[in-house]
Amino acid sequence: MPKTSGEETKKNILQVAEKLFAEKGFNGTSVNTIAKTAGVNKALIYYYFKDKNDIIVSLFKNIVNELVEYINQKVTSAESVNQDFSMRNKLKEEIKFFLNRKKIISIMLMEALKADNRSDYLFQCAEIFINHEFKMVMEAFKDHKRNKFPETLHYMVYEFFTGIIPMITFVALQDKWCEHFHCDQEKLLEYFIDSFEKSHLSSHLGLN
Amino acid sequence: MPKTSGEETKKNILQVAEKLFAEKGFNGTSVNTIAKTAGVNKALIYYYFKDKNDIIVSLFKNIVNELVEYINQKVTSAESVNQDFSMRNKLKEEIKFFLNRKKIISIMLMEALKADNRSDYLFQCAEIFINHEFKMVMEAFKDHKRNKFPETLHYMVYEFFTGIIPMITFVALQDKWCEHFHCDQEKLLEYFIDSFEKSHLSSHLGLN
Amino acid sequence: MPKTSGEETKKNILQVAEKLFAEKGFNGTSVNTIAKTAGVNKALIYYYFKDKNDIIVSLFKNIVNELVEYINQKVTSAESVNQDFSMRNKLKEEIKFFLNRKKIISIMLMEALKADNRSDYLFQCAEIFINHEFKMVMEAFKDHKRNKFPETLHYMVYEFFTGIIPMITFVALQDKWCEHFHCDQEKLLEYFIDSFEKSHLSSHLGLN
Amino acid sequence: MPKTSGEETKKNILQVAEKLFAEKGFNGTSVNTIAKTAGVNKALIYYYFKDKNDIIVSLFKNIVNELVEYINQKVTSAESVNQDFSMRNKLKEEIKFFLNRKKIISIMLMEALKADNRSDYLFQCAEIFINHEFKMVMEAFKDHKRNKFPETLHYMVYEFFTGIIPMITFVALQDKWCEHFHCDQEKLLEYFIDSFEKSHLSSHLGLN
DNA sequence: AATGAATGAGCCTTCATTCAT
DNA sequence: CATGAATGAAGGCTCATTCAT
Known part of the structure; x- marks a missing residue:
């Protein structure tokens, strides 16, 4: 007997799966557990998803879409608001x-780390993010200083390994960090932002 | 004392397990697969290891030991060699x-990302590494500038998220990065070192 | 009375089921597959059929009816047409x-072969067929030679195992035979008819 | 704890599987049922067999081997014994x-009937059998009458559809036939042999 | 030190079937 | 007539682990 609309059931399954995958990893989470936690029949999961992998891929596709949406809305809002909207505020917002x-970020990282893995959603997300940053920066370079701009690949390496990676690792590990080093979240966030500014932002590949 | 053939078998199992865990993750790798890949009888694995978890823990303990050893030898060698031994060279060596x-680094990262996870080998390694860096830096601060030194926690956050994390993520993802972005390893390494220097090293939390 | 769209849907389901059962066997075919192949909702199948078994039974009943109809029309036409209508032509027509x-013949055979099976549609069909043959032959025996006629059971064994079985096995396996032995259908049919005439028909239990 | 040698366990599984496949068909028999009936752990079946299909293929390969062995021994014995060893006796022995x-013959037939099926063990067996018959017959034709011998393909069609098929269908269906037509096995066998002689053997494609 | 055999629990997936709409 | 949603049971298969030898 259908209690809820199909879309809601599916969304529920996805949310539960996301939580469990983040907790125990993809392979550490059984479809059975997902079903029980979501309070749905196991077979129903296979009514909505081709197989277990389809669940994680759905999650990945969702986050890609959300990222695109986020970026797009940032672009349009960026034009209207004050240009002086400080970098720090932008950073806080991104975090x-x-x-x-x-x-989902933890899951994406875990899966990306498997040498076997054929999915590259982490890199896809990174590209979306970096391309946007790239455009922003190019804007600032308009007429002058163009020759000082680094090669694209170099720029991507910089953005990925000293920008995106610290940021997503931070969100993925902050809870465990706090627990391990006995510090509170607020302070950690503050320190992280400070560190990120001083390292990644301050130099920004010698552009500023 | 001559290594018994047993010790070598154990080492072989560990090496195979490390390879497979890195490829498919801990949960994605079966003891059966380890046995077959290592060319040993499955039951023999249980002769050398209490259970499957004991294998990964052994790997983690090994890397902790190796790190400690590496650090210690760096300390002693640091005293003997030229102080001017440039930071870039030190970085290259670490990488x-x-x-x-x-x-094993990939494995450690994967496992650390699981929210459930009770093991904290990643943080253990980080602490060992950071503590050493800390001592080095303090040395340079000896008499003067001491008041300018940041709070320990702040320092750790900086070292961890903008130093260690980019570095280990780099080694973990470099192959996949090159494949995805069609660049060669040499160039990626060069760009990474450059990026790392410009971001993490150049500022070094405003100490230099 | 115009066929309702419902009747057609039912017929469609039956056709699809027949095709799939013949391809993968009854147990190898899921109701889901039938529904998808037929392009109808799964639940609709249960609107027309009590359960999965009801589908195959429907098919069996259909073929029984068709056989009866075929036999009856042969009887009436046999009276009107030339008695000399050769045996070979009769055989060709039957094939x-x-x-x-x-x-459906393949399906019936498959199911009949299961030692467990409680349905005896193959034997039912055989009886219908043999009884008719029996009457035809008896006709020819009318007044004379009656004593030479074999026992009924013996007659049935002969008709079944050397008449019906070769014929239905031929129609069931001809495609695969051609594929395996690289011969074309026309030639196989010709050879089969020849073989059947020489063995089953020529002797016809020593009656002729 | 291994009660029996592995080979015996494997043989036991095969025997049980053969019985169950013959009763309910391959798809109608679950590995679970095989395990329970054989009194072994389900996982043990996968220790000895790659998958469920490997079980049936093993059975098929066994029967092929047994057939080859049977044929070979017939050849050698045929030379030593009286040439007059009547055809009827030979037939009885084959039956x-x-x-x-x-x-296994029922199983082979069932599987061969599936239009989908990619295995052709039935045809393999038939070839082995027919080739042997062929040689026997050719022997008898030695110097004379050679031109009267039919084309090979024609010969195979004859042997397969009017020789092998009636015979194996007889062994596969005799129990059910007796039950359905209320006759005893002895009588059925007698009638069948008689019918087979009169149809297939008597003419033997017009060779005799 | 090493192995073949064995197991219970659990895996992912599909089954036939039902029900509310 | 027809459908989307739902389910309990069972499917094939693999898991980590153990035991006797």
Whole structure:
């Protein structure tokens, strides 16, 4: 007997799966557990998803879409608001965006680390993010200083390994960090932002 | 004392397990597969290891030991060699050390990302590494500037998220990065070192 | 009375089921597959059929009815047409009849072969067929030679194992035979008819 | 704890599987049922067999081997014994051979009937059998009458559809036939042999 | 030190079937 | 007539682990 609309059931399954995958990893989570935690029949999961992998891929596709949406809305809002909207505020906002999605980010990282893995959603997300940053920066370079701009690949390496990676690792590990080093989240966030500014932002590849 | 053939078998199992865990993750690798790949009888694995978890823990303990050893030898060698031994060279050496252990590093990262996870080998390694860096830096601060030194926690956050994390993520993802972005390893390494220097090293939390 | 769209849907389901059962066997075919292949909702199948078994039973009943109809029309036409209508032509016609129903025949054979099986549609069909043959032959025996006629059971064994079985096995296996032995259907049919005439028909239990 | 040698366990599984496949068909038999009936752990079945299909293939390969062995021994014995060893006796012996293997024969037939099926063990067996018959017959044709011998393909069609098929169908269906038509096995066998002689053997494609 | 055999529990997936709409 | 949603049971298969030898 259908209690809820199909879409809601599916969304529920996805949320539960995201939580469990983040907790125990993809292979550490059984479809049975997902079903029980979500309070649905196991077979129903296979009514909505081709197989277990389809669940994680759905999650990945969702986060890609959300990221694109986020980026697009940032572009349009960026034009209207004050240009002086400080970098620090932008950074805080981004971290907030990622913190709200720390579960899927952890999952994406875990899966990306498997040498076997054929999915490259982490890199896809990174590209989306970096391309946007790239455009922003190019804007600032308009007429002058163009020759000082680094090669694209170099730029991507910089953005990925000293920008995106610290940020997403931060959201993925902050809870465990706090627990291990006995510090509170607020302070950690503050320190992280400070560190990130001093390292990644301050130099920004010698552009500023 | 001559290594018994047993010790070698055990080492072989560990090496195979490390490779497979790095490829498919801990839960994605079965003891059966380890046995077959290592060419040993499945039951023999249980002769050398209490259970499957004991294998990964052994790997983690090994890397902790190797790190300690590496650090200690750096300390002693640091005293003897030229102080001017440039930071860039030190960095290259460290990356080399990590690159040689990229499999276990990937595994450690994967496991650390699981929200459930009770093991904290990643943080243990980080602490060992950071404590050493800390001592080095303090040395340089000896008499003067002491008041300018940041709070320990702040320092650790900086070292961990903008130093260690980019470095180990680099060694863990470099192969996949090159494949995805069609660049060669040499160039990626060069760009990474450059990026790392410009971000993490150049500022070094405003100490220099 | 115009066929309701419902009747057509039912017929469609039956056709699809027949095709699939012949391809993968009854147990190898899921109701889901039938529904998808037929392009109807799964639950609709249960609107028309009590359960999965009801589908195959429907098919069996259909073929029984068709056989009865075929036999009856042969009887009436036999009276009107030339008695000399050669045996070979009769045989060809019968084979054509069976070839047009090779799918359900294959299914019937498969199911009959299961030692467990409680349905005896194969034997039912055989009885219908043999009884008719029996009457035809008896006709020819009318007044004379009656004593020479074999016992009924013996007659049935002969008709079944050397008449019906070769014929229905031929229609069931001809495609695969051609594929395996690289021969074309025309030639196989010709050879089969020849073989059948020489063995089953020529002797016809020593009656002729 | 291993009660028996592995080979015996494997043989036991095969025997049980053969019985169950013959009763309910391959798809109608679950590995679970095989395990329970054989009194072994389900996982043990996968220790000895790659998958469920490997079980049936093993059975098929066994029967092929047994057939080859049977044929070979017939050849050698044929030379030593009286040439007059009547055809009827030879036939009885063959039927006995097939009756002793009626389960696997039923299975082979069932599987061969599936239009989908990619395995052709039935045809393989048939070829082995027919090739042997062929040689025997050719022997008898030695110098004379050679031109009267039919084309090979024609010969195979004859042997397969009017020789092998009636015979194996007989062994596969005799129990059910007796039950359905209320006759005893002895009588059925007698009638069948008689019918087979009169149809297939008597003409033998017009060779005799 | 090493192995073949064995197991219970659990895995992912599909089954036939039902029900509310 | 027809459908989307739901389910309990069972499917094939693999898991980590153990034991006797």
